[in-house]
Amino acid sequence: xxxxxxxxxxxxxxxxxxxxxxxxxxxxxxxxxxxxxxxxxxxxxxxxxxxxxxxxxxxxxxxxxxxxxxxxxxxxxxxxxxxxxxxxxxxxxxxxxxxxxxxxxxxxxxxxxxxxxxxxxxxxxxxxxxxxxxxxxxxxxxxxxxxxxxxxxxxxxxxxxxxxxxxxxxxxxxxxxxxxxxxxxxxxxxxxxxxxxxxxxxxxxxxxxxxxxxxxxxxxxxxxxxxxxxxxxxxxxxxxxxxxxxxxxxxxxxxxxxxxxxxxxxxxxxxxxxxxxxxxxxxxxxxxxxxxxxxxxxxxxxxxxxxxxxxxxxxxxxxxxxxxxxxxxxxxxxxxxxxxxxxxxxxxxxxxxxxxxxxxxxxxxxxxxxxxxxxxxxxxxxxxxxxxxxxxxxxxxxxxxxxxxxxxxxxxxxxxxxxxxxxxxxxxxxxxxxxxxxxxxxxxxxxxxxxxxxxxxxxxxxxxxxxxxxxxxxxxxxxxxxxxxxxxxxxxxxxxxxxxxxxxxxxxxxxxxxxxxxxxxxxxxxxxxxxxxxxxxxxxxxxxxxxxxxxxxxxxxxxxxxxxxxxxxxxxxxxxxxxxxxxxxxxxxxxxxxxxxxxxxxxxxxxxxxxxxxxxxxxxxxxxxxxxxxxxxxxxxxxxxxxxxxxxxxxxxxxxxxxxxxxxxxxxxxxxxxxxxxxxxxxxxxxxxxxxxxxxxxxxxxxxxxxxxxxxxxxxxxxxxxxxxxxxxxxxxxxxxxxxxxxxxxxxxxxxxxxxxxxxxxxxxxxxxxxxxxxxxxxxxxxxxxxxxxxxxxxxxxxxxxxxxxxxxxxxxxxxxxxxxxxxxxxxxx
DNA sequence: ATCTTGCGGGG
DNA sequence: GTGTACGCAAGAT
Numbered sequence: 001x002x003x004x005x006x007x008x009x010x011x012x013x014x015x016x017x018x019x020x021x022x023x024x025x026x027x028x029x030x031x032x033x034x035x036x037x038x039x040x041x042x043x044x045x046x047x048x049x050x051x052x053x054x055x056x057x058x059x060x061x062x063x064x065x066x067x068x069x070x071x072x073x074x075x076x077x078x079x080x081x082x083x084x085x086x087x088x089x090x091x092x093x094x095x096x097x098x099x100x101x102x103x104x105x106x107x108x109x110x111x112x113x114x115x116x117x118x119x120x121x122x123x124x125x126x127x128x129x130x131x132x133x134x135x136x137x138x139x140x141x142x143x144x145x146x147x148x149x150x151x152x153x154x155x156x157x158x159x160x161x162x163x164x165x166x167x168x169x170x171x172x173x174x175x176x177x178x179x180x181x182x183x184x185x186x187x188x189x190x191x192x193x194x195x196x197x198x199x200x201x202x203x204x205x206x207x208x209x210x211x212x213x214x215x216x217x218x219x220x221x222x223x224x225x226x227x228x229x230x231x232x233x234x235x236x237x238x239x240x241x242x243x244x245x246x247x248x249x250x251x252x253x254x255x256x257x258x259x260x261x262x263x264x265x266x267x268x269x270x271x272x273x274x275x276x277x278x279x280x281x282x283x284x285x286x287x288x289x290x291x292x293x294x295x296x297x298x299x300x301x302x303x304x305x306x307x308x309x310x311x312x313x314x315x316x317x318x319x320x321x322x323x324x325x326x327x328x329x330x331x332x333x334x335x336x337x338x339x340x341x342x343x344x345x346x347x348x349x350x351x352x353x354x355x356x357x358x359x360x361x362x363x364x365x366x367x368x369x370x371x372x373x374x375x376x377x378x379x380x381x382x383x384x385x386x387x388x389x390x391x392x393x394x395x396x397x398x399x400x401x402x403x404x405x406x407x408x409x410x411x412x413x414x415x416x417x418x419x420x421x422x423x424x425x426x427x428x429x430x431x432x433x434x435x436x437x438x439x440x441x442x443x444x445x446x447x448x449x450x451x452x453x454x455x456x457x458x459x460x461x462x463x464x465x466x467x468x469x470x471x472x473x474x475x476x477x478x479x480x481x482x483x484x485x486x487x488x489x490x491x492x493x494x495x496x497x498x499x500x501x502x503x504x505x506x507x508x509x510x511x512x513x514x515x516x517x518x519x520x521x522x523x524x525x526x527x528x529x530x531x532x533x534x535x536x537x538x539x540x541x542x543x544x545x546x547x548x549x550x551x552x553x554x555x556x557x558x559x560x561x562x563x564x565x566x567x568x569x570x571x572x573x574x575x576x577x578x579x580x581x582x583x584x585x586x587x588x589x590x591x592x593x594x595x596x597x598x599x600x601x602x603x604x605x606x607x608x609x610x611x612x613x614x615x616x617x618x619x620x621x622x623x624x625x626x627x628x629x630x631x632x633x634x635x636x637x638x639x640x641x642x643x644x645x646x647x648x649x650x651x652x653x654x655x656x657x658x659x660x661x662x663x664x665x666x667x668x669x670x671x672x673x674x675x676x677x678x679x680x681x682x683x684x685x686x687x688x689x690x691x692x693x694x695x696x697x698x699x700x701x702x703x704x705x706x707x708x709x710x711x712x713x714x715x716x717x718x719x720x721x722x723x724x725x726x727x728x729x730x731x732x733x734x735x736x737x738x739x740x741x742x743x744x745x746x747x748x749x750x751x752x753x754x755x756x757x758x759x760x761x762x763x764x765x766x767x768x769x770x771x772x773x774x775x776x777x778x779x780x781x782x783x784x785x786x787x788x789x790x791x792x793x794x795x796x797x798x799x800x801x802x803x804x805x806x807x808x809x810x811x812x813x814x815x816x817x818x819x820x821x822x823x824x825x826x827x828x829x830x
Numbered sequence: 831a832t833c834t835t836g837c838g839g840g841g
Numbered sequence: 842g843t844g845t846a847c848g849c850a851a852g853a854t
Contacts (some may be wrong), residue, residue, distance in 0.1 A: 069842085129843070171841050180840075234841035298839055314839065389846080500854075622849075651835045678837080695852090 009471045011465055012402035013377055015082035016150035021157055023223040026290040026379060027141035029054060036223070036291050038170045038255065039158045043163070045221070047253070047291075052145045055353055056113070056128060057097040057137040057410060061088060064101065074102075076636040080781040086112060093461055095409030097137050106141065134412035139400070146379035147401045153375040159498065162187035164295075164364065165222035166357040166378035167213070167222070169234045170349060172339040176240035182339065184213050184642075185353030186790030187361055188220045193354040197346070206359025209332040210238070217251055224382075225251070226295040226368075228316040231387070235259075237295065241486040253291025260288050281418050286387065289706050297360055299354030300367035300386070300570075305405045317513060322455075324367060331372040370505055377502070390509035391520055394466070400524060401545050402464040409460040421524045424558035425536040425815065427543065428605045433775040433803035434554060434564035434646060437597040437610065440546075440578045442538070442589055444504075447473070447513035448657025449534045453586040456516055457522035466546040469510045476503040488663075514666060535559065538589060540816040545581045554602050562600060564805075571596060599645035602805075603776050606656070611645040623771055630718075632672035632760070633768040640768075644775050649801035656769065657788045663760050664789070672753050674716040674728045679709055700725035726755060763789075775803045 020039040023045075035048040046091045046776045058064075066073045067086055073202070074089040075749040081087050086109060088101045105107035110128055113136070115127045125131065128138045135224035139147065146152065154162075166187040173179035180198075187193040196212050198205040217225065227234050239259060242249045287294055301319050305311045316804045320326045331343050342349040370385035378385055378397045386393055442448065447469055449455065456466040476499075481767045484495035513520050535558065543556050551563040565574055575593050582591035597618075601609040607621030617638060636659045643651035662668050686698045698716040701709055704727040709715075720726035769785045776784060780801045 127842070138842095169841080174841050227840095229839045232838095237840085296839095299838095338841060645844095826836085 006467075008406075008469060009467045011150070011382075011405060012398060013468055013471055013475075013604065015146070015152040015211075015379065015401070015758070016405075017152075018155065019151050020155045021161075022151060022153050022155065022730070023162060023289050024156070024293055025142045025145060025151075025153070027052065027112075027145045029141050031105055033141075034290065035144045035151075036764050038157065038161060038163075038223070040161060043788055045163075045223075050145075052148055053102045053104065053796050054109055054141065054144055055148065056109065056173065057091075057404075058099045058113065059412070061099055061101075063113050063120060063799075064088075066116050066119070067112060073125050074100075082106065082191045084132050089407075091403075091407050091409040093409045095403070095459070095461075096134055096412040098409035100404065106144070108403075110138070113691075133416075137400070137410065137412075137445050139397075140382050143379055144505060147397075147404055150401075150405070152377060152379065154372060155376060159365065159369060159372050160491055160494075162224050163220075163222045164226060165189055165220050166215060166226050166364070167217070167234065167238055168227050168353055168356045168360065170338055170342070171237060174233075174335075174540045176237045180239055181209060182206070182239070182342065183209045183349060183353060184209065185357045186213070186216060187354075187357040189222050190349055191361075193357055194352055195350045197350075206241065207247050209448060210242055210245060210247040210249075214247070214250055217254050222292060224295050226297060226364050227306075227357070228297045228363065230296040230298075230300075231286045232298065232520050233294070239287070243379055251292065252289035256447060276665050278562070286383075288383065289379075290378060293369070293381065295364065295368065295383060295386050296367065296683070297363045300364065301762065303370065304367045307504075307508075316356065316359055316363070320363060324362070325359050325362040325366070327355075336401075348381040364537075365494075365601050369494060370501040371482075373495075373498040374505070376499075390505050390515055391513040395509060395513045396453075396521055397626035398468065399460075399464055400736075402408045402462060402468075406462055406464075408462055411521060413518065413521055414459070414523075416523075416525050419529070421515055421517065421525055422529050424532055425539045425556065426558070426605055427556040428808070429543075429553040429555060429604070429809055429811065430605070430776040430807045431602045432805040433599060433601050433647075434552060434805050435599045435647075436565045437554070437562060437570065437600045438551070438565060438574045438578070439560060439562050439597070440542070440581075440591055442542075442585075442591050444507060445535055445538070445559035445589070446531050448588045448590070449531050450510060450514075452586045453516075453534060455527050455532070455534075457524040457527055457645075459524070460522050465510060465513070469507055472503045472507050478506065479503065480536070500733040517555060530553035536815060537587055538585060541584070542581055542591060544809040546577060546815040549562060549577045549580065552575060552805070552807075554600060555605065555608065557606060562602070564600070599647075600726075601641060601645060603774055609641050609645065611642065615646070617642055617645070629768075630673050630675050630760075630763070632663075632668050633764060636764060637768045637771060640772060644772055644803055647803060649776065649780060650798045650804065653784045655797055656764075656785055659663055660761055660788055662755050666755075666757070668755075668760075670718060670726070670728055670751050670753050670755055671716070673760050674717050674718040674726075676714055678714050683707060683709065686724055696725050700727040720754045721756050723756075724754075733734045739740070774806070780804075 014204045021036050021040055022035055024036040025033065027033040029049050030719060031054055033050045033052050036045065037048065037052060038045050061071070064086060070084060071086050071088065072081065074087045082096075083104055086101060088099050090101060090601060091098045101109065103112070113128060114125050117131055124375050128136045129342075161331065168185045169181050170183040170185070171179050171181050178221045184197045185193060186196065196209055196216065198209045200208065205621045239249065241476075251259055297316075298314060301314050311322055317330070317332065318325070321330070333349065333352050338349060338352070367384070371382065374385040374394055375382040378386070378394050379401050380394075385394060388819065399411060409668060444487055450466060451473070454466060456463055457587040460466075479496045479500040483500060484492050486493035486496060507749060511531055513522065513529065514524055514531065517523045517525045517528075539556055539559065539561070542561055544552055546563055547553055547560060554562040554564060556562070565577075575598060585591055596613065597610045598613050599611040603609070603621070610618040610620070612618065619638075621725050636655065640652050641654045643649075643655060672688065679697060686695070688696070696719070697715060697717050700713065701707075705727055706727070716728035718726040718728060765785050772783055779796065780798065781794050781799060783801070
């Protein structure tokens with residue numbers, strides 16, 4: 001490989017120790033570190049037992065003065081220092097955390113500091129943290145080890161070199177204080193799936209199952225254990241059951257402690273039952289174990305969807321189906337029915353559970369690459385990087401390592417000076433329907449502005465953040481190019497795509513890091529405001545210049561613009577205006593042609609419908625994507641929008657009339673008007689508040705003879721005739737099995753269809769049809785959605801009716817660059 | 831209309 | 842061994 005041209009920045013990003021194959025690190029505060037490695041390309045595994053010198057950063061040495069001669073500068077004889085000595089090195093520069101203090105045993109070091117601090121403050125200080133972040137920085141032991149050595153995980157390994165095991169619990173319910181584990185599906189690192197089951201009732205049977213599970217995991221000896229919602233369900237459930245049944249959960253690698261908690265903002269809160277909202281019980285934790293890494297695919301899904309925003313939900317089945325990981329014969333069983341199905345047809349549940357672990361493995365491979373690649377860079381455990389937020393979770397450790405490596409004193413967190421943070425621009429130029437739509441946007445606007453105008457945190461005297469963003473952008477282009485060259489489906493392509501994804505996460509979080517005042521070490525509200533100010537200015541300039549070239553602006557948000565072009569324009573014309581405007585922008589700000597659509601309904605800011613030239617209608621924003629909307633209404637809205645966007649107002653009317661008539665003739669199955677809700681109150685809780693306030697879901701249960709239900713249960717409810725609340729019984733197949741969701745219009749057996757027709761007619765108009773209002777002139781709207789059974793004396797024809805577009809503002813004024821000069825402005829200086 | 835609370839994932 | 846998740850919709854007032 002060509003030697004890197006920026007050795008310093010590359011050390012900041014990648015560390016410096018070349019040790020290959022590290023798959024897990026565990027360090028104890030007493031200075032012992034355990035490093036598990038694999039030989040790249042083989043399954044050979046070995047453990048290195050090392051010692052490291054635990055360290056902390058302190059703002060002052062005063063609390064260690066009581067040590068006398070046992071406190072000495074680094075490098076003075078005797079080298080190495082005598083056991084028990086505390087050594088220090090003063091870092092250079094203005095940062096507050098300027099003494100790097102270390103000792104052979106981290107606990108002795110901490111207690112020496114705490115002893116001094118307790119004396120100085122005349123009160124017992126129990127923990128370094130209690131000194132405050134401006135006085136001390138103490139990383140977790142593994143991170144101390146990784147920062148000090150410059151090692152990182154996974155050097156020279158590819159994703160599939162890791163031995164990964166997935167397991168999935170099947171339980172009789174969601175509450176581990178009451179419910180039991182009766183089956184575990186497990187996929188071993190070679191891809192073989194199996195199930196373990198209880199063979200006896202009661203505690204003995206379940207305890208035996210847990211023992212077999214632990215033994216099986218130890219035998220398979222995976223580096224990584226994963227599942228969907230692993231930290232939120234399987235591990236806490238397993239932990240509680242094992243405690244109750246007195247089964248030791250020795251899931252880690254030999255000779256070290258078993259399952260532990262680690263604090264985490266995103267961890268599970270097992271005892272957060274509905275109603276149970278006592279603050280102490282809300283403490284969240286993640287699980288950790290020496291020698292293996294626990295990876296939750298739900299984290300990868302969230303991270304993916306944060307950018308992509310195209311997933312129907314974050315559940316395993318929905319995501320797997322969406323990403324094409326599910327087979328056509330995927331076994332599906334509603335969660336609440338799994339145990340009863342198991343009693344009648346165990347093979348079906350075995351199949352279901354095996355498919356769960358197979359999909360979890362597929363999901364881990366497809367979406368887990370970014371975390372794997374981050375672990376090659378940042379000095380943290382892989383499992384922590386997998387659930388970390390990118391700013392405090394990844395960038396900050398990189399910054400800390402950069403400063404310590406460079407011998408520079410590190411700034412402490414600083415609260416803001418009261419300046420408030422200003423945000424991005426959002427302009428709505430026109431509402432209604434337009435045709436010939438173009439979307440243009442700037443890729444990674446904020447990091448581009450940071451680079452273009454050299455806007456970085458004031459206290460970052462090494463300029464490490466900007467330097468790292470620069471290197472990341474360059475190296476990401478390289479990774480993308482390599483990925484493209486590698487054969488599709490190859491490990492090489494997966495690796496480079498993963499690196500690119502990881503870098504994208506870091507690049508795009510640099511701005512968030514800057515703006516998180518009081519939360520991140522280098523936050524700088526003035527720099528962040530300068531970034532958004534430049535962003536607003538550029539967006540305004542783009543809008544004005546586009547408008548000058550004859551397009552109709554529709555909506556602009558942060559870094560992108562939707563506009564309509566004249567009928568006669570070709571795609572070449574569309575691309576030409578985008579590149580003309582792009583040429584007016586600073587070099588690092590790349591305005592790109594992002595897509596073209598046949599038509600758009602602009603409803604409200606960030607709420608619109610797009611009709612592509614080919615393919616299904618796209619709906620964006622809460623107005624169009626309500627999660628609990630009744631299926632009949634969603635179906636109507638989709639069809640009506642397609643007609644409206646095609647310019648066929650008459651067909652919108654027909655769609656509406658059909659929908660109303662179908663309701664009035666009760667041709668619509670009850671399922672289609674029902675909404676799924678989740679029960680959050682227990683029967684007794686609801687009965688306590690029922691007098692003050694009646695709630696449809698619970699009324700539906702009570703009036704249908706159900707006085708018992710469990711928290712978290714999901715039911716489908718509807719409004720029945722006579723003001724009653726309807727409960728949709730779960731549809732069953734002939735075998736008495738739960739039926740899959742019926743296709744729209746599919747007959748649904750003995751459906752009473754006793755829903756309140758006029759309520760649903762009103763809902764259709766007031767809630768669903770209302771979302772088309774911007775696209776029609778008021779009189780046309782009234783005509784289109786007039787009640788078909790109440791013909792008025794004068795019914796206007798819709799033959800000439802056309803969708804309308806209403807301009808609500810023009811791109812004029814200072815925010816559109818009429819006064820400000822953007823291009824060629826001097827670089828920002830703090 | 832505005833404020834508050836609870837949800838997500840999992841069986 | 843800390844948390845401050847976080848962004849949104851339904852419910853409460």
